[in-house]
Amino acid sequence: MRARFFFFSALVCLLFLQSIFAHVPYFESHVISNISVSQVHYFEIQQPGVREIKIISRGEPLYLMFAVPRIERLKNYRPTFELIDPNGNVVEHFSTASIEPRLYHEEFGDTYEWIYYEKEFPTQPGTYVLKVTSNGPGKFWISVGRVEKFSIMDIIALPVTVARVRIFHEEFPILWWGWIILTLLGLGVWGIVSLVKGGG
Known part of the structure; x- marks a missing residue:
């Protein structure tokens, strides 16, 4: 009974945390x-160059x-980017060089972010290409979409995902609530294993 309590307590915590986590990270x-x-999609650039990201629209x-x-x-x-539509036309060109970020x-x-660009516009079905040109080593992220939708695996992996996001931001990976969830999950797994062994 105690094992189940710890396990489901951790699951409830994860469900609550998922409700305030805005984006599925990649x-x-x-x-x-x-x-x-x-x-949200995170990228790290090791040297100057162009990174191409395909965006599939319906x-x-x-x-x-x-x-x-x-x-x-x-x-x-200060990267720049171009968004190219399925017909090969540049529909958006943006440079962060002279922008004061939000x-x-x-x-x-x-974590803290410098937001350089935010816009919504119509698309046609097909594959768009986002070309990000970097002037040197760096990191950036792009986010799309407004509908919040998570799978059960996204929820279970949430503590690890948040740790990865914090490492990306060069911060200590685990926050206070992460220790609580890891402890509850550990106790729950330990209790369930003990029950199984005891029943065997």
């Missing part, structure tokens, strides 16, 4: 689909945000 994913679903509106994590050494990291605090993961 790392180094170069294809973005289901663009109506709220999601004709729904594209809500797009472009940001850089607030890390002091990235203050002068500072944003993501409370759930306790």
Whole structure:
């Protein structure tokens, strides 16, 4: 009984945390689909160059945000990007060089972001290409979509995911609530294993 209590307590905590976590995170994913679903994609650039990201549209509106994590050494990291439609036309060209970013605090993961770009516009069905040109090593993320939708695996993996996001922001990976959930899950798993062994 105690084991189940710990396990379900941890699950309830995860469900609560999921309700305040806005985006499904992905790392180094170069294809973005289901663009109506709220999601954020993290990228790290090792050297100057162009990173191409495919965005697959079924004709729904594209809500797009472009940001850089607030890390002091990235203050002068100023990428540009072009969004190219399925016909090869440049529909958006944006440079962060002369932009004063908006500072944003993501409370759930306790990270800070420099938001450079945010816009929603119509699309046609097909594959768009986002070309991000970097002037040097750096990090950026893009988010799309407004509909919050999580799978059970997304919820279970939430503590690990948040730790990865914080590492991306060069912060200590585990927050206070992470220790609580890990402890509850550990106690629950230990209790269930003990019950199984005892029953055998």
